[in-house]
Amino acid sequence: MFEQFDLDSELLGGIKKAGYKKPTSIQQLVLPEAMAGKDVLASAPTGTGKTAAFLLPAAQHLLDYPRTKPGFPRVLVLTPTRELALQISEQNELLTALTNIKTGVITGGVNYGSHKEILTSTTDMLIATPGRLLEYIENEQFDAREIEVLILDEADRMLDMGFAETINRIIGEARWRKQTMLFSATLEGSGVIKCAKEVLTDPVYLESNPSRKEKAKIHQWIHLADNVEHKFKLLTHILKQEEVSRAVVFANKRETVQYLSGKLFGEELPCAWLEGKMPQDKRNSAVERLKKAEVNVLVATDVAARGLDIDDISHVINYDMPRKADIYLHRIGRTGRAGNKGTAISLVEAHDMAVIGKIERYMGERLQRRVIDELRPKHKEARVALKKPKVKKTAAQKKAKAKKQAKRKTKKAK
Numbered sequence: 001m002f003e004q005f006d007l008d009s010e011l012l013g014g015i016k017k018a019g020y021k022k023p024t025s026i027q028q029l030v031l032p033e034a035m036a037g038k039d040v041l042a043s044a045p046t047g048t049g050k051t052a053a054f055l056l057p058a059a060q061h062l063l064d065y066p067r068t069k070p071g072f073p074r075v076l077v078l079t080p081t082r083e084l085a086l087q088i089s090e091q092n093e094l095l096t097a098l099t100n101i102k103t104g105v106i107t108g109g110v111n112y113g114s115h116k117e118i119l120t121s122t123t124d125m126l127i128a129t130p131g132r133l134l135e136y137i138e139n140e141q142f143d144a145r146e147i148e149v150l151i152l153d154e155a156d157r158m159l160d161m162g163f164a165e166t167i168n169r170i171i172g173e174a175r176w177r178k179q180t181m182l183f184s185a186t187l188e189g190s191g192v193i194k195c196a197k198e199v200l201t202d203p204v205y206l207e208s209n210p211s212r213k214e215k216a217k218i219h220q221w222i223h224l225a226d227n228v229e230h231k232f233k234l235l236t237h238i239l240k241q242e243e244v245s246r247a248v249v250f251a252n253k254r255e256t257v258q259y260l261s262g263k264l265f266g267e268e269l270p271c272a273w274l275e276g277k278m279p280q281d282k283r284n285s286a287v288e289r290l291k292k293a294e295v296n297v298l299v300a301t302d303v304a305a306r307g308l309d310i311d312d313i314s315h316v317i318n319y320d321m322p323r324k325a326d327i328y329l330h331r332i333g334r335t336g337r338a339g340n341k342g343t344a345i346s347l348v349e350a351h352d353m354a355v356i357g358k359i360e361r362y363m364g365e366r367l368q369r370r371v372i373d374e375l376r377p378k379h380k381e382a383r384v385a386l387k388k389p390k391v392k393k394t395a396a397q398k399k400a401k402a403k404k405q406a407k408r409k410t411k412k413a414k
Helices: 009-018 025-035 050-064 082-095 112-120 130-138 155-160 164-173 190-199 228-239 254-266 280-291 325-332 350-363 395-413
Strands: 040-043 075-078 103-106 125-128 149-152 179-184 204-207 218-224 247-250 272-274 297-300 315-318 342-348 368-370
Touching (some): 009 050, 009 082, 025 040, 025 179, 040 050, 050 075, 050 082, 050 125, 082 125, 082 280, 103 112, 112 130, 125 130, 130 164, 149 190, 155 164, 155 179, 155 190, 179 190, 228 247, 228 342, 254 272, 272 280, 280 297, 315 325, 325 342, 325 350, 342 350
Parallel strands (some): 040 179, 075 125, 075 149, 103 125, 149 179, 247 315, 272 297, 315 342
8 A cells, every 4th residue: 555655644645536546566666765765767668657656756755845935846857748748747736636736847839938837936846848848948947956856757768759968958957956767668778778877876776577467458469461451441340349449549650640540530430640740739639539538549650659648548559560669568558557458459561570570579479360250361471581690701711702702803804
């Protein structure tokens, strides 16, 4: 139970209000260390409760050391996307509802004037995307020197999106902070580890591996598709099944998102859609339409894979396969949340088989192959040619090869 963590009664009341019954594995790992003031490097899959794992210790810090004078935020959470920033803010409002902690959000894609109150009045906790916040710092509208706790959420994705330099500059401005926490869905790749070494001081490393029971909550399989036409037929067939109550369909390009949303409408499957260059109000509207069940399908690029926080998504469908295995994990993490079971289905053409191999190796398990009787593929599963390892030639072999080449040149000269 959350009572074991020595949280104030106001926060325990907020936890109850938010509907949390018992701490998840990542919360059990992070809360004691973070509340002891240690720097934290934590890795946990999407949907395991890592947001509350950093919000609760940060809120407790604000309660333990009350503000003595008005000023800029004392806790800063940096996050990759606008949607995720808004959802973290909503969750924080619930958790701190019985306290006087004031939360603000600064993101790109909205009018500069909408941030005036946050920049001119006292805010305790700020959730922000890096780009817009750095603008305010450079224009001397925001003072990062008052930040005591800095949290980098979904650090791997922020680095993938090219925010490394921006983040480093913000970190430099917040150099008087007392604690830094870095959260990532995966520690694959050198970027996150390098970032952690640069920004964390004697951190505790915490990794939450979901149990077999938790992993089993998401059923995964693939359907082989002969071509784009066949793939779309598979998609519409799946979406028309009764058990698909709320689905997110992922595509790699915004042109594909727009194409699919039009085609699905023609199949009497109205949907909302979400992609990176949409104005903020339209993006918010798309998510709200899905939340309010005005539509039960959301078609999206990977911008939605981070931070789409809707508990009852029954299906995730990969219309296009992601290019990397860790992005696949982020996508399917949209379903099977809050104790529910979920389904992740991938529609796979021949050219996708190489990435399927990468995903299977990354996860340590084979994805099931399934067939819909009336939509059976005409072609067999494409085999991926394995690259032959290069064998280093001996000095004698190199010498013999050089002699042959020399003889050929001599013959040609004659």
